[in-house]
Amino acid sequence: MDSSSFLMQFAQQLINGVSLGSIYALIALGYTMVYGTIKLINFAHGDVYMVGAYIGFFATTVLGLGFLPALLLAMVGAGILGMFIERAAYRPLRNAPKIAVLITAIGVSLFLEYGSMLLVTPQPRTFPAVLSSTPIHIGGLIINSQQVLILGVSLFLMVVLTYVVNYTKLGKAMRAVSFDTDTARLMGIDVDKVISYTFAVGSALAAAAGVLVGVYYNSIDPLMGIMPGLKAFVAAVLGGIGVIPGAMLGGVLMGVIEALVSGFISSTFRDAAAFGILIIILLFKPAGLLGKNIREKV
Amino acid sequence: MLLVENINVYYGAIHALKGVSVEVKEGEIVTLIGANGAGKSTTLRTISGMLKPKTGKILFEGQDIAGMAAQNIVKLGLSQVPEGRRIFANMSVLENLELGAYIRNDSKEIKEDLEKIFKRFPRLAERKTQMAGTLSGGEQQMLAMGRAMMSRPRILLLDEPSMGLAPLLVKEIFSIIQDINATGTTILLVEQNAHMALSIAHKAYVLETGRISLSGTAKELAASEEVRKAYLGA
Ligand SMILES: Nc1ncnc2c1ncn2[C@@H]1O[C@H](COP(=O)(O)OP(=O)(O)OP(=O)(O)O)[C@@H](O)[C@H]1O
Numbered sequence: 001m002d003s004s005s006f007l008m009q010f011a012q013q014l015i016n017g018v019s020l021g022s023i024y025a026l027i028a029l030g031y032t033m034v035y036g037t038i039k040l041i042n043f044a045h046g047d048v049y050m051v052g053a054y055i056g057f058f059a060t061t062v063l064g065l066g067f068l069p070a071l072l073l074a075m076v077g078a079g080i081l082g083m084f085i086e087r088a089a090y091r092p093l094r095n096a097p098k099i100a101v102l103i104t105a106i107g108v109s110l111f112l113e114y115g116s117m118l119l120v121t122p123q124p125r126t127f128p129a130v131l132s133s134t135p136i137h138i139g140g141l142i143i144n145s146q147q148v149l150i151l152g153v154s155l156f157l158m159v160v161l162t163y164v165v166n167y168t169k170l171g172k173a174m175r176a177v178s179f180d181t182d183t184a185r186l187m188g189i190d191v192d193k194v195i196s197y198t199f200a201v202g203s204a205l206a207a208a209a210g211v212l213v214g215v216y217y218n219s220i221d222p223l224m225g226i227m228p229g230l231k232a233f234v235a236a237v238l239g240g241i242g243v244i245p246g247a248m249l250g251g252v253l254m255g256v257i258e259a260l261v262s263g264f265i266s267s268t269f270r271d272a273a274a275f276g277i278l279i280i281i282l283l284f285k286p287a288g289l290l291g292k293n294i295r296e297k298v
Numbered sequence: 299m300l301l302v303e304n305i306n307v308y309y310g311a312i313h314a315l316k317g318v319s320v321e322v323k324e325g326e327i328v329t330l331i332g333a334n335g336a337g338k339s340t341t342l343r344t345i346s347g348m349l350k351p352k353t354g355k356i357l358f359e360g361q362d363i364a365g366m367a368a369q370n371i372v373k374l375g376l377s378q379v380p381e382g383r384r385i386f387a388n389m390s391v392l393e394n395l396e397l398g399a400y401i402r403n404d405s406k407e408i409k410e411d412l413e414k415i416f417k418r419f420p421r422l423a424e425r426k427t428q429m430a431g432t433l434s435g436g437e438q439q440m441l442a443m444g445r446a447m448m449s450r451p452r453i454l455l456l457d458e459p460s461m462g463l464a465p466l467l468v469k470e471i472f473s474i475i476q477d478i479n480a481t482g483t484t485i486l487l488v489e490q491n492a493h494m495a496l497s498i499a500h501k502a503y504v505l506e507t508g509r510i511s512l513s514g515t516a517k518e519l520a521a522s523e524e525v526r527k528a529y530l531g532a
């Protein structure tokens with residue numbers, strides 16, 4: 001391989017990696033936001049992503065909706081599901097030991113996976129081609145129009161989220177609850193409500209990722225959330241769990257590493273190498289890339 | 299204005315408050331003094347809804363607020379500056395103050411109140427966009443007080459505002475408390491610095507291992523032999 005074709009290949013894998021990574025980032029945001037507020041690793045999050053993909057699937061096939069309305073419907077549906085899961089499964093355990101909540105989360109995850117199998121059969125479904133996929137050639141690089149869509153939608157959602165978290169009253173309340181729940185209460189913040197909204201937002205973002213993946217890979221099934229869920233969780237830890245820009249960075253990095261490994265080494269080796277690299281990064285930065293410990297002065 | 303009647307508060311099996319009663323009348327500064335672990339913070343946290351008393355009443359302007367959710371008590375006009383300031387360290391000074399006004403929706407008046415706070419605490423005005431966690435201890439105390447004032451409370455509960463501050467700053471903080479009181483806010487002040495607290499308060503209570511052991515006007519208590527020995531080092 002001469003150096004120019006190497007560079008070409010590198011750039012191509014970078015493009016693939018960033019679009020895959022932005023999907024991981026969307027999922028990772030839900031992990032990190034929920035962890036930030038109630039210190040729970042919501043193991044059911046990957047399955048909410050799967051449910052989002054199915055809502056998108058039925059919205060396009062049964063209801064005949066276009067891409068954007070289907071995406072919106074999936075986001076709203078998953079948002080409500082997320083709020084419901086929090087209300088029914090996690091809130092009653094707010095003061096229970098961590099391990100009880102963690103086991104409940106695994107239970108919710110299994111419930112969603114096998115409940116979906118019962119409801120929609122374990123058979124993979126072919127996601128309809130709601131958008132044509134046209135390769136766009138730039139120089140020697142090929143960008144799929146669907147990759148552009150993935151990037152565009154993810155970027156848009158992340159910009160909106162960043163705005164909401166930094167500049168709106170709800171966003172400030174979320175950050176306050178995340179930093180110090182008791183004091184947030186003293187400010188007059190209804191903590192339960194804020195936690196509920198946090199689940200809604202995180203779940204909606206995961207659903208968007210689910211629909212995008214459906215559009216991109218054409219195939220969805222009830223267990224599709226397990227691997228991306230796991231990777232997005234690692235991405236959130238890599239970026240610094242609880243830190244929103246960290247989840248975005250971690251997700252994109254995860255996607256890029258994965259694409260580079262499968263492009264240059266081997267795609268069977270992809271996950272092992274990706275996780276290996278992440279472990280090495282975490283050895284040097286245990287709090288994650290953007291994770292920091294601000295201590296209060298007393 | 300605030301009437302705490304015979305409350306009993308437990309942490310699991312620990313009986314932290316044993317029939318505590320406190321009365322604060324409109325316009326007063328009332329102080330609650332006592333040694334470490336006497337139950338001062340527990341009393342304030344129970345009033346502001348962070349803890350639920352097992353028995354007893356807490357009447358705020360006639361309404362029983364015992365066991366009411368903390369966020370709803372703030373809306374009634376009762377605000378607390380918690381022990382250790384508890385500012386939101388990862389947010390700017392301005393954002394901290396805005397969170398203080400969380401229960402309000404009158405954005406124009408919130409702006410005016412912000413100006414008032416910045417006038418009262420010029421050091422905060424200079425540091426509006428600074429991360430609150432990088433403020434000095436005294437500045438953090440001012441921020442915590444400013445934040446509590448942003449909800450326009452009718453009564454302000456302060457938990458050891460002098461903690462960890464140099465004598466000069468303690469004086470400044472206490473004169474600000476007097477000033478806040480003079481502009482119409484009733485104050486319930488918890489302090490270990492009994493000398494300073496008694497010097498600005500109208501009325502005082504002494505808390506000893508979960509019980510009120512003494513009460514009276516601040517003058518009476520400052521003159522009493524017991525208080526002088528135990529709390530004023532005389
Ligand atoms: N979260 C808790 N769990 C169990 N016991 C507690 C808890 N908080 C306080 N206590 C106990 O309740 C008693 C009263 O504590 P409190 O914090 O009200 O004291 P304090 O008068 O504010 O003391 P200080 O001056 O040190 O702040 C103490 O014996 C303390 O150990």
Ligand SMILES: [Mg+2]
Pocket residue numbers: 338339340381457
């Ligand atoms: Mg205390």
